[in-house]
Amino acid sequence: MRNDTRTLFNAYLARQGELNGVADATRKFAVAPTVEQRLEDRIRESADFLKLVNVVPVDQQSGEKLGLGISQPAAGRTDTNSADRQPRNLVALDSRGYAAVQTNFDTFIKYQQLDAWAKFPDFQARVRNQTTQQIARDRLMIGWNGETAAPNTNLTTYPLLQDVNVGWLKHIRTGAPQRVMEGVKIGDASGTDYKTFDAAVFDATNELLDEWHAEASDLVVIVGRQLLNDKYLGLLNSADAPTEKVALNTLMLSRTIGGKKAISVPYFPPRSILITSPDNLSIYWQNGTRRRMITDNPKRDRVEDFQSVNEAYVVEDLGKAALIDGIELPNADESGWS
Structure with missing residues (x-):
């Protein structure tokens, strides 16, 4: 130098x-x-x-x-003539350390x-x-x-x-496989599981999340980059963002998916969708x-x-996380799914 x-x-x-x-x-x-x-x-x-x-x-x-965060409701009632009131721990504690x-x-x-x-x-x-x-x-x-x-x-x-x-998605896949949908086909073609991303996210939210989390206002839908093609979503507001900005910035998408705000985060798997709140990670x-x-x-x-x-x-x-993994989309020539 x-x-x-x-x-x-x-x-x-x-x-x-x-x-x-x-x-x-x-x-x-x-x-x-x-x-x-x-x-x-x-x-x-x-x-x-x-x-x-x-x-x-x-x-x-x-x-x-x-x-960190709230894992279950607090409201309830107990007949104290026959039982003691039992306080609940609102923090999500389990055997996973x-x-x-x-x-x-x-x-x-x-x-x-x-x-x-x-x-x-x-x-x-x-x-x-x-x-x-x-x-x-x-x-x-x-x-x-x-x-x-x-x-x-x-x-x-x-x-x-x-x-x-070991990252967040691996913890979900191994710690709560019942909250993961794999190989889902989404699109308007023969053999589809869901015709739209909205339907897939709506179903995953209601079927995979704990019931008291399904309506939480802080839930977001994190979307993989290969799902942002105009043919399927047409969501990006800032496709012309500089490379350095994209490398570190979370992109807010211009519509909701399944009623939840959608975002795209760098390095997220390209064919996956995660439904959770950011502060659950x-x-x-x-x-x-x-x-x-x-x-x-x-x-x-x-x-x-x-x-x-x-x-x-x-x-x-884990009850506040739902993962749609390895999503398949119809081929352009309608010859199948990939």
């Missing part, structure tokens, strides 16, 4: 050391609690959908889920990129934001596509981070587990940033 860039980068290292109370940010250190929380806030602010879900710290690496696993977010920035940023007064913010925005993308990918937490991950084999952690991160080390690697002409934190993806109440 150039000498003027080196001066700016050294100031960035010094600032990281100052914020975290360490003398040398190039040696592995535990991120200070206030910095850890600030970083989590910035990650959440980087992606629209992460602002809607719960991103909360937990003290233990594993335990019972927090049960959570297990936060270490997730590494290791990135690098080439010297050439740092040199290009050196002319800007917000040099340090640019270095920081590149990492936080990618962590936001990664969390969306894992939440929608995560299948396992493998000891050694393989980005080539699993480009949507399917092997990094959570990301737990374990307090005090974020580690970091920033290394200058002249052998590769780059600066490397090693970060890790323990985290888990949680569906708070």
Whole structure:
């Protein structure tokens, strides 16, 4: 890197050391609690959908889920001449716990990129934001596509981070298979299960959700991108959105589906529909587990940033989630379904 860039980068290292109370940010250190929380806030602010879900710290690496939200009605009546009144726990607590696993977010920035940023007064913010925005993308990918937490991950084999952690949809498929419709055919063709998406969503809402959630006003319909074709929905308001905006933004669609507001979220499976409320989905991160080390690697002409934190993806109440998975649509030539 150039000498003027080196001066700016050294100031960035010094600032990281100052914020975290360490003398040398190039040696592995535990991120200070206030910095850890600030970083989590910035990650959440980087992606629209992460602002809607719960991103909360937990003290233990594993335990019972927090049960955020309301899981059942409270109203009732008891004849106290023969029985005691029995209060209800409105929090969704069951045998499903959570297990936060270490997730590494290791990135690098080439010297050439740092040199290009050196002319800007917000040099340090640019270095920081590149990492936080990618962590936001990664969390969306894992939440929608995560299948396992493998000891050694393989980005080539699993480009949507399917092997990094167990995501929300996997929890629904394995923890509540009775709330999943698979291989549903939707369209106006022979052999269809539903002629319209409205009918499929209406049916799934009433048949798969717990009855007291079916009329909840906070339910949304999250729609896969391949279902947004004009032939089937014609919903998008902002098809001309810049690539970077689409990568992090939740797209509000211009009509309801089955009476529920429809949205499209980055990295959601292209042929699926999820009916739930965003705050029924959570990301737990374990307090005090974020580690970091920033290394200058002249052998590769780059600066490397090693970060890790323990985290888990949680569906708070499976009774408030319905998944229509692997939707089939009629072929254009009406030769069948795919």
